[in-house]
Amino acid sequence: MKVTGAQAIIKCLQEQNVEVIFGFPGGAVIDLYDELERSDITHVLVRHEQAAVHAADAYGRVKGDVGVALVTSGPGATNTVTGIASAYMDSIPLVVFTGQVPTALIGNDAFQEVDIVGITRPCTKHNYLVKDPNELVPIIREAFYIARTGRPGPVLIDLPKDVVNAKITFTEPKPIKMQTYRPTYEPHPGQIAKACKEILKAKKPVIYAGGGVIASNSNEELTELATKLNIPVTMTLMGLGGFPGTHKLSMGMLGMHGTYYANMAVSKCDLLIAIGARFDDRVTGRIDAFAPHAKIIHVDIDPTSISKNVKVDIPIVADCKYALTAMNRWFDVQEDFKEKEQEERIAPWFDEINDWKRKHPLGYVEEGDIIKPQFVVQKLHELTKGEAIISTEVGQNQMWAAQFYHFNKPRHFLTSGGLGVMGYGFPAAIGAQMAAPGRTVIDVAGDGSLQMNIQELATARQYKCPVKIAILNNNFLGMVRQWQELFYEKRYAATGLEVAPDFVALAQAYGAVGLRATKISEVEPVIKEALKTDNTVIMDFVIAREEGVFPMVPAGKATTEMLLV
Amino acid sequence: MKHTISVLLQNKPGVLSRVTGLFSGRGFNIESLSVAETLEPSVSCLTLVTRGPDHIIEQITKQLHKLIDVIKVVDISESDYVEREMVLIRVKAESHTRAEVLRVIDIFRGKVVDVSPKSYAVEITGPQSKIKAVIDILKPIGIQEIIRTGTIAMARAKKF
Numbered sequence: 001m002k003v004t005g006a007q008a009i010i011k012c013l014q015e016q017n018v019e020v021i022f023g024f025p026g027g028a029v030i031d032l033y034d035e036l037e038r039s040d041i042t043h044v045l046v047r048h049e050q051a052a053v054h055a056a057d058a059y060g061r062v063k064g065d066v067g068v069a070l071v072t073s074g075p076g077a078t079n080t081v082t083g084i085a086s087a088y089m090d091s092i093p094l095v096v097f098t099g100q101v102p103t104a105l106i107g108n109d110a111f112q113e114v115d116i117v118g119i120t121r122p123c124t125k126h127n128y129l130v131k132d133p134n135e136l137v138p139i140i141r142e143a144f145y146i147a148r149t150g151r152p153g154p155v156l157i158d159l160p161k162d163v164v165n166a167k168i169t170f171t172e173p174k175p176i177k178m179q180t181y182r183p184t185y186e187p188h189p190g191q192i193a194k195a196c197k198e199i200l201k202a203k204k205p206v207i208y209a210g211g212g213v214i215a216s217n218s219n220e221e222l223t224e225l226a227t228k229l230n231i232p233v234t235m236t237l238m239g240l241g242g243f244p245g246t247h248k249l250s251m252g253m254l255g256m257h258g259t260y261y262a263n264m265a266v267s268k269c270d271l272l273i274a275i276g277a278r279f280d281d282r283v284t285g286r287i288d289a290f291a292p293h294a295k296i297i298h299v300d301i302d303p304t305s306i307s308k309n310v311k312v313d314i315p316i317v318a319d320c321k322y323a324l325t326a327m328n329r330w331f332d333v334q335e336d337f338k339e340k341e342q343e344e345r346i347a348p349w350f351d352e353i354n355d356w357k358r359k360h361p362l363g364y365v366e367e368g369d370i371i372k373p374q375f376v377v378q379k380l381h382e383l384t385k386g387e388a389i390i391s392t393e394v395g396q397n398q399m400w401a402a403q404f405y406h407f408n409k410p411r412h413f414l415t416s417g418g419l420g421v422m423g424y425g426f427p428a429a430i431g432a433q434m435a436a437p438g439r440t441v442i443d444v445a446g447d448g449s450l451q452m453n454i455q456e457l458a459t460a461r462q463y464k465c466p467v468k469i470a471i472l473n474n475n476f477l478g479m480v481r482q483w484q485e486l487f488y489e490k491r492y493a494a495t496g497l498e499v500a501p502d503f504v505a506l507a508q509a510y511g512a513v514g515l516r517a518t519k520i521s522e523v524e525p526v527i528k529e530a531l532k533t534d535n536t537v538i539m540d541f542v543i544a545r546e547e548g549v550f551p552m553v554p555a556g557k558a559t560t561e562m563l564l565v
Numbered sequence: 566m567k568h569t570i571s572v573l574l575q576n577k578p579g580v581l582s583r584v585t586g587l588f589s590g591r592g593f594n595i596e597s598l599s600v601a602e603t604l605e606p607s608v609s610c611l612t613l614v615t616r617g618p619d620h621i622i623e624q625i626t627k628q629l630h631k632l633i634d635v636i637k638v639v640d641i642s643e644s645d646y647v648e649r650e651m652v653l654i655r656v657k658a659e660s661h662t663r664a665e666v667l668r669v670i671d672i673f674r675g676k677v678v679d680v681s682p683k684s685y686a687v688e689i690t691g692p693q694s695k696i697k698a699v700i701d702i703l704k705p706i707g708i709q710e711i712i713r714t715g716t717i718a719m720a721r722a723k724k725f
Contacts, residue, residue: 121583122590126633129579146633180575180636304627307620 005136005164006035009097012140013041015173018068020044020059020434022052026072028099028112031164036070044434044463046427047455049076053083053154054424054453055431057092058391058414062435064217066093066147073099074112077158078119082421084154085123089418090238091215093152095143102162103131117158125153133166145176150183151302152215183301187318187326195273195297195314196330200337202271202295204349205231208254208283211238211417212276212300212320214410219243221324222275228331230343232353234262236277237402238417245406246386251353252362252406255283256553257399260360263551263559265353266291274298276320279309280418289558299323360551362403363565369519373397373472373543376523377404380442380470383527388412388440391428393449394420395479397472399549401444423452426469430456433465440468440531447473447500457510460536468530469538471503474545482548486563503540512536567596568622569614569648569718572629573636576602576609580634584611587632593617593625597650597715608636612717641718648718651690653678654700657707658685666706673699684709 003011009032013021020042025033036043046052052069060067067087071080077098087094101110106129117129126146128139136159143155199205213222219242226233226249233243234254243250251262266272272294277283284290287309298305298312299320306315316323331337364374377400380388390405391414392398398415407413414432416424429443443450450471460467472478481495504514513535517526523541530537551562574580581600588595593615600611615625622640629638658666663685670677670687673695679686689699693716700708 117579118582121579121586178633181633302631304624304631308624311620 001170002167003170004031004035005133005159005166005168006032008137008168008170009140009159009164010035010039010041011170012137013068014039015141016066016144018066021068021070022046022055022059022431023070024049024052024072024076026076026099026112028073028101028161029070029097029159029164031161032070032097032099032159042434043070044430044459046459048453049079050083050423051427051430051453051456051459053080053087053094053096054416054421054427055434056094056096057083057087057090058428058431059435060093061414062389062411062432064411066095066144067431068095068097070097071099072112073101073116074114076112077114077116081119081123082419084120084156086416086419086421086424087154088123088125090416091152091211092154093147094154095140095147096154096156098156098158100129100158100160103160104162106160116156120156123154124156127156127158129158130160130163133163133168136163136168137171141173142176142178145178146181150181184317185301185319185322187299187316187323189326191314191316192323192326192330195316196327198271198295198297198314199229199231199273200342203345204269205229205271205273205346206265206269206294207231207233208236208266208272208274208277209233209239209242210236210275210277211242213239213242216276216301216320217410218321218324219410221321221328223247224328225324228328228339230339230346231273232265232350234258234266236280236283236417237415239277240402240413241407241410244408246408253402255280255559256285256555257403257549257551258559259362259403260551260562260564261353261356263553263562264356267558267560268352269294272296274300275324276300278305281309284309285553285557285559289560360564364547365565367544369521371517371520371523371541371543373400373474373541373547374404375520376470376472376541376543377401377444379523379527380444381405383524383531384440384442388442389414389432389436391415391425391432391441391443393425393443393445394422395446395449395477396474396482396547396549397444397446397449397478399479400472403549405444422449426450426453426467427456427459429467429469430460430463430465433467434463441465442468442470445469445471446478447471447475447503448477448497451501454506457507457512457536461511465536466534467536469536471538471540472543473503473540474543474547475500476545479549481546485546485548486552487554503538507536507538510536512538514538514540516540516542518542566618567614567616567642568640569612569642569646569716570626570629571639571641571718572611572613573603574609574611574632575634575636576607577634580609581611583632583634584629587628591624591628593621597713599715599717612715614716639720641720645721646718647721648692648716649690650693650696650716651688651714652696652699653686653688653712654703654708655679655684655686655710656703657683657709659683662706666703669699669702675699
């Protein structure tokens, strides 16, 4: 069947069950938009291409599938780079289509030409410039396959205008088999047995779960393993929701702003079971002081993650779901394994952990009528019964959300973890709302980062996304200010936001709803009002200006050297 | 320690830059790099020489393997192997040194490939140690220009 390149692209998207894409048109993709308009695929017109990628990222995370963005050539393409780099660091499956000048003009410095394949080479899992129209369809299929399999990640396809307009034969899909790309899903049984035997020997085990648990949908398998063996679980920022945050075995997040007890437990444990985590510097602190007494088991689908930062004793290259299932089955068939005995054996370890919990629980100091940001997040948790999808910007708002909204389910916490993109949260909330209409979606924001993509208020309104933005407004770039307070003798260089918009009026200017709380008694009414409003809402919480995020491990210090509340 | 890594990759535009970009982006060093197509024109073989502690070399091979266009990565220096490099040297050859230069080239089984009244251009092939030796000997006579191919290497066949 002869079709145009544009028609073929739409057919490929339908074949991949793509229902919603996020984008921004331009000259190089005008033909594709013409075709898109006539299809049943919903296109969300953002107001800046960076937002399209973040929204697609969040849409994919909530759906558990590949997010798709479409932009034009040149500046359209370069504006996607931050979003792509963020998805790459967080292993989020994306396919990003960029327009390109006609093949005959490539390399001639044509209008709106940029070598986006060259630019994104180090921040995509793979990328393509389609030069031959006959390659178009196989490349799109391969791109989706690469994005969603193995360690997921963003894939970019650059589409020259003449390729989009070419007449081609649309071929039927075949199962994809690539000579050069074959991720390992099944764990090595010998390694599984080795790991399980080590677990049975351990007196002070800790599970350290990361984003891989969520990417592989293995939260149930993880919960089974942890409860079967009575092992305490700590999660990375990306792993939150991979294990129920309110479970008695949960120690919350670890690392720079992790809980006291999680960091202490990791530093004293004799066995660290890392599942789908990558020993990021924000987790380990000073690397030689990280889990110094522990043997380390590391399950990861990406071999390069293993022994990259920390030497691993038992590596298991596999999909977390397969590895956890194999471990669970291993214990099931051990005749001499009794859950009761295991629980008793580990009991003294829990005495230690509970002692740490009692000594330094997560908390903050109340200050009369002044709103504390942690209180706002706690109230959000309470009034949404912990069921909301929460996105965050980056900085203090992100850490308070991570610490105080105890996520019980995966795919409910959307944050730019690895790259740390200010401006991620709001477009992500829009993407999440498009993926889950009818659900409560809240962007926990700072007054600084929200302004990095605040133009998306128009998008939220246009597509009737009733997302709620909770600004923890301290009139500062708070996290950097906190570092300046602690390590630069309070010299607040360029962190005071001297001019800020009236966020309530700004919301109203876009036809959204603006609410403000300036004292503690107003917090609950504002949240309740927002939750029952069927419109985009900005809640402007004027909080204690110089509140800090604690615990805090100063950069380069051991994780036991925490600054506490 | 020095490692010679052989990489089979798809012969497509941009693939080489994926490899070199990986090295620069992650701060790995490349001592030499040589690449050309194999018997199968859609596949290229790239030989690169790098240095680093074991855990870095492990990362290098894993990261190379992770590139979608890479077919196979072998750290050739882990077993027995043959390495060769070719060098073209233009060396000063005036009346009193012309004979000596020819003698040196002969000892190293080199070939003269270009002659002028005041210089010879010579071609020499061998392992890196030999290339270094010939350069050391010709230096005092006066090397005017030098072009090296970088090392290529092949694992020795199993004898039994």
